[in-house]
Amino acid sequence: MSDLRELYQQTIIDHNRKPRNFHPMPDADHHAKGHNPLCGDRLELYLKMDGNRISDASFTGVGCAISTASASMMTEAIKGRTLDEVKTLYSHFHTLLTTPMHKPVSTDGLDKLEVFSGVREFPVRVKCATLAWHTLEAAIKDEKSEAKTE
Amino acid sequence: MTHTITSTLNPPASSPWTSADVRVDFPILTSAERPVIYLDNAATSQKPDAVIAATTRYYKTMNANIHRGVYRLSVEATDAYESARAGIAAFIGAGNPREVVFTRGCTEAINLVAMTWGLQNLKPGSTIVLTQMEHHSNIVPWQLVAARTGAKIVVTPVSNDGELDIGAFERLVANGAALVAVTHISNVLGTINPVQDMARIAHRHGALILVDGAQSVAHMPVHVGELGCDFFTFSGHKMCGPTGIGALWARGELLDAMPPYQGGGDMISTVSFEGSTWNMVPHKFEAGTPDIAGAIGLGAAVDYLKRLEMPRIATTEADLLTYAEKAMLTIPGLRLIGQARHKASVISFMLDGIHPHDIGTILDQEHVAIRTGHHCCQPLMDFYHIPATARASLAFYNTQADIDALISGLRRVIEVFR
Ligand SMILES: Cc1ncc(COP(=O)(O)O)c(C=O)c1O
Numbered sequence: 003m004s005d006l007r008e009l010y011q012q013t014i015i016d017h018n019r020k021p022r023n024f025h026p027m028p029d030a031d032h033h034a035k036g037h038n039p040l041c042g043d044r045l046e047l048y049l050k051m052d053g054n055r056i057s058d059a060s061f062t063g064v065g066c067a068i069s070t071a072s073a074s075m076m077t078e079a080i081k082g083r084t085l086d087e088v089k090t091l092y093s094h095f096h097t098l099l100t101t102p103m104h105k106p107v108s109t110d111g112l113d114k115l116e117v118f119s120g121v122r123e124f125p126v127r128v129k130c131a132t133l134a135w136h137t138l139e140a141a142i143k144d145e146k147s148e149a150k151t152e
Numbered sequence: 153m154t155h156t157i158t159s160t161l162n163p164p165a166s167s168p169w170t171s172a173d174v175r176v177d178f179p180i181l182t183s184a185e186r187p188v189i190y191l192d193n194a195a196t197s198q199k200p201d202a203v204i205a206a207t208t209r210y211y212k213t214m215n216a217n218i219h220r221g222v223y224r225l226s227v228e229a230t231d232a233y234e235s236a237r238a239g240i241a242a243f244i245g246a247g248n249p250r251e252v253v254f255t256r257g258c259t260e261a262i263n264l265v266a267m268t269w270g271l272q273n274l275k276p277g278s279t280i281v282l283t284q285m286e287h288h289s290n291i292v293p294w295q296l297v298a299a300r301t302g303a304k305i306v307v308t309p310v311s312n313d314g315e316l317d318i319g320a321f322e323r324l325v326a327n328g329a330a331l332v333a334v335t336h337i338s339n340v341l342g343t344i345n346p347v348q349d350m351a352r353i354a355h356r357h358g359a360l361i362l363v364d365g366a367q368s369v370a371h372m373p374v375h376v377g378e379l380g381c382d383f384f385t386f387s388g389h390k391m392c393g394p395t396g397i398g399a400l401w402a403r404g405e406l407l408d409a410m411p412p413y414q415g416g417g418d419m420i421s422t423v424s425f426e427g428s429t430w431n432m433v434p435h436k437f438e439a440g441t442p443d444i445a446g447a448i449g450l451g452a453a454v455d456y457l458k459r460l461e462m463p464r465i466a467t468t469e470a471d472l473l474t475y476a477e478k479a480m481l482t483i484p485g486l487r488l489i490g491q492a493r494h495k496a497s498v499i500s501f502m503l504d505g506i507h508p509h510d511i512g513t514i515l516d517q518e519h520v521a522i523r524t525g526h527h528c529c530q531p532l533m534d535f536y537h538i539p540a541t542a543r544a545s546l547a548f549y550n551t552q553a554d555i556d557a558l559i560s561g562l563r564r565v566i567e568v569f570r
Contacts, residue, residue, distance in 0.1 A: 066507035
């Protein structure tokens with residue numbers, strides 16, 4: 003049960019129940035679709051840019067609690083950041099998810115995204131937490147094909 | 153001399169047995185270090201000692217290639233391989249062991265029919281009738297053969313409860329169909345399809361029928377003659393046998409007329425650069441060294457199931473299904489996907505507001521193994537407008553205590569999400 007509470011922290015449950023920025027954006031500058039073929043999760047991500055800075059972000063779709071909360075919290079975290087800052091943030095986030103349990107991991111600069119540290123215990127769920135971020139990469143590059151976790 | 157494998161393990165079940173009695177035959181279920189409550193039997197079944205021992209015994213005492221050696225070991229291995237075939241044939245009610253072709257599994261058996269009978273008989277405009285509830289392995293091979301022959305695929309609709317619309321089916325078949333391919337039991341909904349009636353309808357309109365038996369052979373008595381089908385396919389690993397082995401049964405005259413599937417050793421009669429001739433059925437379809445240990449293991453698996461008696465397995469699982477569904481419906485927000493009148497022990501379900509993947513992770517923490525996802529049935533998921541389901545699938549060695557663990561696990565899921 004303790005591992006489960008680590009994974010399903012209250013913040014994650016809350017973002018799953020009430021995802022933030024959960025709507026389509028008809029006037030988005032960038033847009034991409036993501037798909038996790040293993041569990042069927044699908045999401046669409048929308049971005050509005052102000053030069054090199056993400057001025058607005060939103061998403062729609064269906065997914066498990068980890069993928070929904072991750073998308074919701076990601077849209078909050080990237081708003082107002084430059085593309086370079088977002089890249090750094092993703093690399094920190096990825097390190098957090100993939101560092102083995104017995105190794106210490108820095109949570110510097112991750113702020114609220116730190117709640118995903120429990121995913122480390124559940125390697126099969128890492129893809130759920132990164133789906134939104136893969137889709138973000140595709141949206142920034144304006145890739146037409148679907149971002150996939152596989 | 154026919155070499156039969158008699159095991160001292162798992163002696164004949166003394167008439168009535170309970171799930172708890174047979175559970176001890178399965179080492180993985182009784183391991184103390186790694187408790188597992190295994191409810192993913194539709195994906196693969198567990199293996200009893202008798203099967204593990206038969207496979208090991210082949211390697212330890214008679215390992216040799218088959219159908220080619222003059223020495224004693226090879227003769228013994230050949231006898232064991234062929235007597236496994238005979239046991240499997242008898243188990244499914246086949247008239248003659250030569251009608252049973254060993255394959256890697258159900259998937260390969262369907263591909264074999266598609267690539268031999270299909271390429272030979274389908275033409276531009278021919279129709280293949282499938283159903284909305286087919287597994288990808290009974291869809292994609294037909295798409296491949298349709299692309300090469302110009303045949304087209306039509307789909308029998310399913311009702312919200314998960315039953316096939318037999319009226320619509322007959323209309324599709326009556327429209328000049330060449331082949332029907334249908335699953336005996338749905339691996340998502342548990343629906344037991346009326347394949348006997350469907351075979352009659354197919355034949356009345358001049359079509360052949362393939363029945364995908366992946367989910368039925370281990371859960372109900374199957375007699376291919378009584379079903380009246382033309383092809384029947386299944387996998388060993390879902391019926392207590394090893395992975396990597398399965399079979400195609402087809403009526404002998406169909407097999408005789410079909411071209412070979414793969415070329416190689418064992419499937420030929422003579423080979424020269426001017427041309428080769430084919431071995432007799434079933435060897436014509438078994439090119440190369442087969443999975444000898446797997447076939448022998450599958451033979452032991454059907455012996456094991458025969459001793460338990462299929463009708464008794466079916467009633468044991470039916471009782472367990474009733475117990476499970478009744479208990480599950482006491483969980484707030486739980487919805488069953490698939491409520492056909494004739495249903496096997498496969499239970500797909502959804503929990504309000506909780507994704508199946510999260511259910512699976514939380515149950516795993518309680519050592520309860522269920523499957524979550526689309527179960528290789530994306531067209532069926534699309535029909536129900538759901539991305540995935542959670543699925544508990546039961547076998548005769550599951551107990552009421554296993555179900556109780558599932559139920560308390562599901563309550564835990566709801567607690568986490570409250
Ligand atoms: C209905 C059905 N058909 C076919 C298959 C394919 O079986 P295999 O993967 O063993 O070839 C399965 C397995 O999941 C199944 O459930």
